Every structure is written in C-alpha cells, then in structure tokens.
Amino acid sequence: MAEVERDPVSGRETTGHEWNGIKELDTPVPRGVLMFLIVTHVWAITWWFFVPAWPLGETYTKGLLGVNQRTTVEERVVEAQQERSTWMSRLENEPYEVILANETLMETVRDTGQQLFGDNCAACHGRDGKGRANYPDLTDDDWLWGGSPDLIEQTMRVGINTAHPESRIAQMPAFGRDQMLERDQVRNVAAYVYSLSHPDYSTPETLERIEAGQEVFVTTCAACHGETAEGSQEMGAPNLTDPYWVYGGDLDTIIASVHGGRQGHMPTWDERLTTAEIRTLAVYVHDLGAQQP
Structure with missing residues (x-):
C-alpha cells in the first residue's frame, strides 16, 4: 500500500x-x-x-404560477392609461385659471410638462428653458407674443413664420443689406438702441450719434417696436429697453441685426402633439416664467 x-x-x-x-x-x-x-x-x-x-x-412551458410578463405589462399599460386619462382630460378641457389654481394638478403639469418639454422643446430652448443664442429664454417672463397660457398655446399651435395658415409672422428687414439705410444710419440707430438698455453708454462723445439714431428709429423702427421702443406683442416685436435679448444685446450684434435683419422660426405643433399635451406645455412654460423672482 x-x-x-x-x-x-x-x-x-x-x-x-x-x-x-x-x-x-x-x-x-x-x-x-x-x-x-x-x-x-x-x-x-x-x-x-x-x-x-x-x-x-x-x-x-407555462409554469404552475401562470406568470406571463407580456400580460402583466399590458395590464400595467392599461392601468397607467386609465390613470393618465383622468388628469389629461382635465388639462384638455378645464380653463387655465382653474388649472393654475389647483396645486395638485400643477404638480402633474410640472412633472409631465418637463418630460414633454425635454422631448420637444429643449433642442432649441435648452433643457432648463433658458434658451441660447438665437433662441429666446422662456424663464425671464419677457415675451415676444405674450406669456399667458392662452397666447403660448396659440403660438405653439400655429408656429412662427411657418406654412400654417394662421402662423404668426414676424420679420425684421435687412435695413443695411437692402440699402434702406445708409451705413452711418445703421450705426447711429444701433447706438441709440444700445443706449436704451445701457444708459451709461450715453456720454458727450456718443450723444450726437445717439440723437441721430433716435431720429432714424422714430421714422424707421417705431412702427413695430413702438415710439418708446418697448415692443409690441401683437406684432412679435421685442422690447428694446430691457436686458433681455434673443440675438444678443451688445453693440456689434445690434448693428448686425439692423444691417442683416432677423427672421426667427418656430414649428407648428398642432399635428405633432395632442391638445392635452399642448395645453400642458403651455401651462408648464408659463409656470417657468412665473417661478422666477
């Protein structure tokens, strides 16, 4: 062994x-x-x-417990749709003032609206709605076409400068490129507009240019922006006296805008989103501005 x-x-x-x-x-x-x-x-x-x-x-093999994940998912989807239909029906039919006054419903708007905004609007306006170059900030409560839920809903439905028969139309002419204004006139009116939101720019050295620009503004720009340059929401003309700008408020950018013109675009959403989704987004976007100090 x-x-x-x-x-x-x-x-x-x-x-x-x-x-x-x-x-x-x-x-x-x-x-x-x-x-x-x-x-x-x-x-x-x-x-x-x-x-x-x-x-x-x-x-x-089916198993003794009869478990079927497909059936389970289908049942949960039906339950979610039934639960969703209740508050979606309210958002679709109730007046905006009722929705805004109902905090429980507003919690749903903020949750669902954030998802809808991220899927459809964030590409241009940013995930937080604060916009970026050439796209407006939706949180500053400064609006081109009006910031009430009704007006926001209308803007979403018909779009801006689109083929929709009821589209909002807005365009700033290219005053310099199309030779409607001379070079000095473009620079003068830009200086005047810049001084409206930057009072410290008005100095003895710039006063003559600013006054000359004011004359150009009254005869050329006031028809849309108003004599006080505070804009017109009926025409989509922005307020030029505040610190909020779509394309930029520095002097060089204002000169570029006056010279080359501007024409923004927002697509129509009436065939892409349901009525309830559009109204949810209208309240959500309105709420973004209302929450700012």
Whole structure:
C-alpha cells in the first residue's frame, strides 16, 4: 500500500501533483459552499416548474404560477392609461385659471410638462428653458407674443413664420443689406438702441450719434417696436429697453441685426402633439416664467 504524503505545514494530504516545487493539496470543498450549490440547484429545478422556462417548438412551458410578463405589462399599460386619462382630460378641457389654481394638478403639469418639454422643446430652448443664442429664454417672463397660457398655446399651435395658415409672422428687414439705410444710419440707430438698455453708454462723445439714431428709429423702427421702443406683442416685436435679448444685446450684434435683419422660426405643433399635451406645455412654460423672482 502506497504511503500517503502529507503537507508538513497544514497536515493535509497531497494529490501527488507537483509544479516547480509546489505540491497540490487534496483539500475538500467547504461544507458551506457545497450546501449553497445544492440549495441553488434544487431551487432552480423547482422554479422551472413554477414559471415559464423551457421552449417547446412553437410554445413553451407555462409554469404552475401562470406568470406571463407580456400580460402583466399590458395590464400595467392599461392601468397607467386609465390613470393618465383622468388628469389629461382635465388639462384638455378645464380653463387655465382653474388649472393654475389647483396645486395638485400643477404638480402633474410640472412633472409631465418637463418630460414633454425635454422631448420637444429643449433642442432649441435648452433643457432648463433658458434658451441660447438665437433662441429666446422662456424663464425671464419677457415675451415676444405674450406669456399667458392662452397666447403660448396659440403660438405653439400655429408656429412662427411657418406654412400654417394662421402662423404668426414676424420679420425684421435687412435695413443695411437692402440699402434702406445708409451705413452711418445703421450705426447711429444701433447706438441709440444700445443706449436704451445701457444708459451709461450715453456720454458727450456718443450723444450726437445717439440723437441721430433716435431720429432714424422714430421714422424707421417705431412702427413695430413702438415710439418708446418697448415692443409690441401683437406684432412679435421685442422690447428694446430691457436686458433681455434673443440675438444678443451688445453693440456689434445690434448693428448686425439692423444691417442683416432677423427672421426667427418656430414649428407648428398642432399635428405633432395632442391638445392635452399642448395645453400642458403651455401651462408648464408659463409656470417657468412665473417661478422666477
């Protein structure tokens, strides 16, 4: 009978295998690990009988519990649609003042509206609605066409400068490029407009240019922006006296706007979104401005 070799340190038997002077111990699997493996295998085999598990040609084993994830998902979708239809119906039919006064409904507007805004509006106006170059900030409560929910809804439905028969139309002519104003007139009126929101620009050195620009403004620009340059929401003409600008309020940008003109664009949403979704977004966007200090 061959003598069993034992490791002098651990006292365990060796397997007889040796590699570079290292001998392999004949160590049994720990009892805890062995029990774990047994339990998991028993559990797996048992679970096969309770839930769908094995394909059988065109069908599969259904399991004793009758679990069907597809049916479960369909049921949850129906439940969600039923729950959603309740408040969507209210958003579609109730007056805006009622919606705004109902804090529970407004919580739904802020949650759902944020998702709708992110999917449809954020590409231009930014995820937070603060806009970016050439796209207006919707949080400053300074509006081109009006910031009430009704007016926002109308703007969303028909768009701006679109093919919609009721589209809002707004365009600033290219006074310099189309030679309606001379070069100095363009620079003078730009200086005047710049001084409206930057009073410190009016100095003895610039006063003559500003006064000359005011004359140009009265005869050329006041028809849209008003004699006080505070704009007209009926025409989509912006207020030029405040610090809010779509294309930029620095002097060089104003000169570029007067010279080359501006024509913004907003798509129509009446065929892309449902009435309830448009009204939800109208309230949500209105609320963005109302929440600002």
